[in-house]
Every structure is written in structure tokens, then in C-alpha cells.
Amino acid sequence: MNSTARLAALIAFLSCATPTIGEETTHSFLACGQKTYIMDADGKATWTYPASTRDGYVLRDGSIVLTLSxxxxHRGGAVVKxxxxxTETLLWEGTQTEVNSAQPTAEGNLVITEAGDQPRLIEIDPEGEIVLEFPLACQKKNHHMQTRMARKLADGTFLAPHLLDFAVFHYGRDGEVLNKLDTTVPGDTEHKVHSWPFTAIRHGDGHTLVCCTHGNRVVDFDSNGKIVWxxxxxxxxxxxxxxxxxGQVLPNGNIVIASYAAGRADPNAPKLFEVTRDKNVxxxxxxxxxxxxxxxxxxxxNGKPLQGPVLK
Structure with missing residues (x-):
């Protein structure tokens, strides 16, 4: 099947979807995964990309940055715009096993993580030159389970969730580990519950919201590292x-969560849902x-672009 046929098949697949969207709230969104698309508030795909993706951002000028599986x-993954x-531009060709995330920064750079024998975080400028690099202090045996959504914070430091280390690492610009947030279920000293951190979002007054994958839990740490929600x-x-x-924290404080396995057992399980801090859907x-x-x-x-920084 050529690329045109694949794209037509993907549009047909998405057009058959019958999304359930709350009557009082509507959202449009970019979805990354085995299928990559933009869904409008009426449940119609307005844009598709014929490849699997791991991370993605829609920029203010309408450009889209995607982290390719x-x-x-792309044997080691890639980042494209x-x-x-x-017009598609290759921003970064992966040099190891996987590229797991790529975050556009306010300065116009990209923060990228690579998994492999030498897991690392790099920051590149618009010309693709590395302006910052340091090794990630995660386990090296299982490349796929090293790290996920690394993000640069407003103070120039970085958060990187390390799955099999059961912790979100806070790195300085020189790669020094400043702190760790332990995502282990309290009392589970043997890690029988696979509460792997996937997305870590710094928000509010130093809080960090963490989506924990196989543990099927979302936790919010305060600035002292205590779980408060x-x-x-x-x-x-x-x-x-x-x-x-x-996950994404919205300007009103609500939280939207993606359930990656939703649909495998029950096709009618929500793929995305929004909850308030009071846990109302x-x-x-x-x-x-x-x-x-x-x-x-x-x-x-509700038809209006979200304002402020993208907290995801």
C-alpha cells in the first residue's frame, strides 16, 4: 500500500469514529500513538499523519512537531516538523534505540531524549546543533523502559520520568540529579504494582502531576515531594x-488524561477524559x-484556543 492509500485508509478509519463528547465542554486535540491526527470538537479528523508517534506539539504558527516511533x-526514531x-522538515535523526520525547522551548529550541546504551537528554537549537547534553541516570538494561516525557522547566532545569526506576528525576543543566519523586505505591517495596512514571507536569506553586502507567493511578506531588492528590x-x-x-493540566486547573490501553478490552472505554480537582468528570x-x-x-x-504554556 502506497502512502496515498495509507493516508486514505487512516482518514476512513477516523471518519468512522463516533466520539462521545460532553454537552457542556468540547475540545479539539492532537493525538499521538499508533494513529496520529487532529480531532476537532465535532469528532471529525481535520489532519492526519501516516506514521506512529510518541509525542507531539502544535505550535502557535500552526506547525506541528512530532516525535516519530x-x-x-528511522531506525532510531526521529523528530520532524x-x-x-x-512541508516536512527532519529536525533530528535518532542515534540510538528510540527517541522518546521532543519538547519545543520558549527560546525556539528542542529538548529531546534518546533511549539506548547511553541514554541522554539533549537540547538543540533551530539549526539542529546541540547546545546542551547530559547522560540520564536511569537503568540501561531495558532501553524501551528508560524514560518518557522529559520537559524543560521555566528555571532551566529538567524533569524526566524513568519508568523502571519508579521515579521522576529532576536534573540541573549540568545533568546533576537535584531530586527524585518516588512513584512507588506506598508500602509496595517490591514494586509488585508497576506504577511506572510516564508524564510529569510541573504546575501551580511547584506541584508535579505524574501519570503512572500500569499502576493505573495519577498522583500530584507538592513542592516538598509529598503526594497531596x-x-x-x-x-x-x-x-x-x-x-x-x-496528561495535560489545563489553565482552569482541570486535568486531562489519556488511557493508552483503553479500547483493547472495551472499545467504548474513554481514550481521553477531563476531571476536576474534586474528581468530577x-x-x-x-x-x-x-x-x-x-x-x-x-x-x-469550546472553540477557543487554550492560552498560556502547554503543560503536558
């Missing part, structure tokens, strides 16, 4: 937390398909 075309006129399936109408990977997205959403970015709420 490893493939025959698609302009509004659909936890969301589990006991708080929801059903088992909606099914491998919660991606105000929006959900259901498409009836078995393909999940790895990460995402909400773009609009």
Missing part, C-alpha cells in the same frame, strides 16, 4: 484509567476503536 525509515503548507479507578465511573500515559472522548492514544495536546475548549 522507530521504523524502517510539519509546516502549515504541509491521587486519582484511581475507585474515583471514576468505571475502569477508565487503563495505562494512563499522557466534565468531558470524555470515546471513538469505539481498539487503537489507544499515547500522548496528546488539547488545542481548544
Amino acid at each position: 522507530k521504523s524502517k525509515r 510539519i509546516a502549515p503548507d504541509k 491521587t486519582l484511581t479507578n475507585d474515583d471514576l465511573p468505571g475502569n477508565w484509567l487503563q495505562d494512563p500515559c499522557g 466534565v468531558w470524555k472522548y470515546v471513538d469505539g476503536q481498539k487503537v489507544g492514544i499515547h500522548h496528546f495536546q488539547l488545542l481548544t475548549t
